[in-house]
Amino acid sequence: MDDLDSEVPALIDVSKPTVELRRVPLTMITGFLGAGKSTLLKRILTEKHGLRIAVIMNEFGDTSDIELRGINVSDTDAVAPDALKQEVLELSNGCLCCSIKDIGVAAIEKLMQKKGAFDHILLETTGLADPGPIAELFWRNEEFSSGLGKEIYLDGVICVVDARFARAQLIEDRMLSSHGEFSSQIACADVIILNKMDLVQEEDASETESHILALNPSVLIYRSTRTNVDLKNILELKAYSSPPADGSRSAVLDSSHSGHDHLHAFSSLQLSLPPLSSSQMDRLDEWLRKLLWEEEIIGSATSSVSTQNASRVQPQVLRCKGIFTRLDEPDSIYILQGVRSLYEMIKYEGQANANRPGKLVLIGRGLSDAIKTDLSCSLELDV
Numbered sequence: 091m092d093d094l095d096s097e098v099p100a101l102i103d104v105s106k107p108t109v110e111l112r113r114v115p116l117t118m119i120t121g122f123l124g125a126g127k128s129t130l131l132k133r134i135l136t137e138k139h140g141l142r143i144a145v146i147m148n149e150f151g152d153t154s155d156i157e158l159r160g161i162n163v164s165d166t167d168a169v170a171p172d173a174l175k176q177e178v179l180e181l182s183n184g185c186l187c188c189s190i191k192d193i194g195v196a197a198i199e200k201l202m203q204k205k206g207a208f209d210h211i212l213l214e215t216t217g218l219a220d221p222g223p224i225a226e227l228f229w230r231n232e233e234f235s236s237g238l239g240k241e242i243y244l245d246g247v248i249c250v251v252d253a254r255f256a257r258a259q260l261i262e263d264r265m266l267s268s269h270g271e272f273s274s275q276i277a278c279a280d281v282i283i284l285n286k287m288d289l290v291q292e293e294d295a296s297e298t299e300s301h302i303l304a305l306n307p308s309v310l311i312y313r314s315t316r317t318n319v320d321l322k323n324i325l326e327l328k329a330y331s332s333p334p335a336d337g338s339r340s341a342v343l344d345s346s347h348s349g350h351d352h353l354h355a356f357s358s359l360q361l362s363l364p365p366l367s368s369s370q371m372d373r374l375d376e377w378l379r380k381l382l383w384e385e386e387i388i389g390s391a392t393s394s395v396s397t398q399n400a401s402r403v404q405p406q407v408l409r410c411k412g413i414f415t416r417l418d419e420p421d422s423i424y425i426l427q428g429v430r431s432l433y434e435m436i437k438y439e440g441q442a443n444a445n446r447p448g449k450l451v452l453i454g455r456g457l458s459d460a461i462k463t464d465l466s467c468s469l470e471l472d473v
């Protein structure tokens with residue numbers, strides 16, 4: 091991927107679960123044009139839900155017409171460069187609404203000056219944004235950990251999907267020679283709001299859900315009309331410090347989807363792993379580094395598709411999640427979370443695992459069964 095960091099990120103020591111106390115959770119909202127992101131934000135900014143949420147958006151758009159008496163525009167920074175000018179509306183339901191042109195760390199740093207005025211941050215991205223690089227901003231790399239990471243943590247990525255047009259959009263994305271943003275948004279999401287259910291039949295919605303799960307087997311999907319989901323389902327997810335959702339409902343997708351008809355399309359791979367020995371855990375870590383950092387042709391799609399240029403395709407992992415157990419540590423589980431080239435493995439003690447099997451979920455491009463074989467060989471497992 092062109093925008094991947096060329097430098098190998100340092101692996102952070104995360105042997106103890108990070109304490110999330112006092113840090114403010116941040117949720118990213120993505121979704122294709124017209125899916126219902128503004129509708130969701132408007133709801134949050136106007137409804138009485140008792141939550142103090144700060145919403146950051148690129149610029150006041152549909153929500154600028156919120157007719158609330160006594161709206162108080164404060165903190166307009168007259169000397170800041172255009173991109174950093176931020177307006178904060180303090181709303182009567184306790185929310186803060188912020189507008190900034192360039193969403194990024196600077197916008198959040200500025201918002202954090204109002205710390206204490208809110209308990210959660212929602213960050214809206216534009217309909218065409220690939221959330222991957224933005225999510226990476228909030229990853230616990232060293233720079234983030236020593237700065238803004240002390241104040242906020244990425245709680246999860248929500249994607250609002252138009253139930254009426256999603257299927258067509260996904261099919262269109264598959265035709266592209268490079269992946270489309272829509273697929274990328276779905277691949278990166280922890281929760282999908284399947285919106286505009288009033289416009290579709292049940293069977294269409296189920297089919298769309300299958301397409302979504304094929305791309306991202308561990309995502310949670312909530313159906314909605316006018317984004318009327320319970321906010322509890324999208325806030326406080328702790329998606330980056332919890333194991334992947336039980337993939338049982340997406341079992342159909344497992345490797346069957348990876349032999350996809352188009353090499354450039356996103357797909358997912360789900361691998362089951364037995365409890366591992368300590369040396370297998372070391373080799374797993376080595377293998378992940380090879381896959382995520384070196385982008386070697388571990389499992390190029392050549393094995394499933396015999397086209398001449400297939401050997402040019404390298405696996406590119408956008409998101410990985412996993413849960414592993416160790417034979418020598420029956421009271422611990424290890425959770426893997428990764429966005430693109432950054433990943434971490436967190437050990438949770440006091441979790442009787444009864445040697446339950448582990449699993450690894452990879453979401454990206456050019457994933458094929460050859461990756462499974464490569465991992466099995468590395469760990470000396472029977473395939």
Ligand SMILES: Nc1nc2c(ncn2[C@@H]2O[C@H](COP(=O)(O)OP(=O)(O)OP(=O)(O)O)[C@@H](O)[C@H]2O)c(=O)[nH]1
Binds near residue numbers: 125216287
């Ligand atoms: N029928 C129907 N219309 C909806 C629903 N949710 C939102 N809409 C309408 O769909 C249109 C687009 O909704 P927005 O919330 O503006 O979508 P958006 O994702 O913010 O769009 P962009 O800002 O262009 O990316 C608006 O006219 C909404 O009123 C729904 O559940 N059903």
